[in-house]
Amino acid sequence: MKKLLLIVLIGCASVGYSQKIGLLMDSYVVERWLNDRNYICEEITKLGGECLVKVAEGVAETQLKQAKELIKAGAKVLIVVPVDIKEAVKVVDYATEKGVKVIAYDRIIPTDKLAAYLSFDNEKVGMLQAEYAIKNAPKGNYVLMNGPKSDYNAILFRKGQLQVLKPYEEKGDIKILEDIVLEEWGELNAFLEMQEQSLTLTNEINAVVAANDALASGVISALGDESVVKPMYITGQDAEIRAVRNLKKDLQDMTVYKPIKDLAKLAAKSAMKLANNESINELKYTTVAGVKVKAILLEPKVVTKDNYMETVVADGHVTVDELVGLEKE
Missing domain, CATH: 3.40.50.2300 (Response regulator)
Structure with a gap:
């Protein structure tokens, strides 16, 4: 005892x-x-x-x-x-x-x-986003959409993006119409900013290098019309469920999976x-x-509609059931 x-x-x-x-x-x-x-x-x-x-x-x-x-x-x-x-x-x-x-x-x-x-x-994250944008939109007009400077990662994402894009801008292949640094992360901020840009810019936008999926979702919502969104190359990051759905629908073209x-x-x-x-x-x-x-x-890893099953689904980050459920919305 x-x-x-x-x-x-x-x-x-x-x-x-x-x-x-x-x-x-x-x-x-x-x-x-x-x-x-x-x-x-x-x-x-x-x-x-x-x-x-x-x-x-x-x-x-x-x-x-x-x-x-x-x-x-x-x-x-x-x-x-x-x-x-x-x-x-x-x-x-x-x-x-x-x-x-x-x-x-x-x-x-x-x-x-x-x-x-x-x-x-995180600098590589920005480089991956820009590299895949250039691969799919080697010429044309670009918009960069990044988060606040209070998050140093946002600074690194942008640094990586510009490291890739600047040589193409200097050659005249692309033009960066807007280099947007938001006050804070979030879909609403990206939505409002992109809505304003779509009303004021007279140039056609060929690519939006969005630093993460929330910003990408805001961009997609602001543009609204799929006929406008689909020809445009849009990046992201985080491999959120909605982002993977957007990859499958060709509304978003890549996301960086960490x-x-x-x-x-x-x-x-x-x-x-x-x-x-x-x-x-x-x-x-x-x-x-x-x-x-x-x-x-x-x-970090690049995720597209061609490899999401072998990456984020295989890792259990996103499930097939979640994607099917979203497609029924």
């Missing part, structure tokens, strides 16, 4: 001492972020930790407040999707003072105090290692936003 009681007490103690990992999200405006949260928390739980989640709803000041709350609640590591990369430095500074390690998740926080930066090669399940699992495992004072051997120094940080950058 005493032995059984001792085993029960040991079991309770191990549960009581599970590592707490804080997850600070920006918002769920873009479809993918809810999936990131779920994958991260599932993996942390599987590894014996506890995932504490806070969502800032796009307000940087709220995110700092939430960081303090999670640290007070016992979080040993913070995984942060920053609202504003400059303001998020305050989160890292505060956490460092309290002995808490910070992982910047998919968006850089420009400080050398980071324990790790886990993301994809296997977020892989990134989420990597973040969860890395956070648990840091919480247990273990090293992350895969980390390599790289310079991002002018700051040298320890990082792991995964490779």
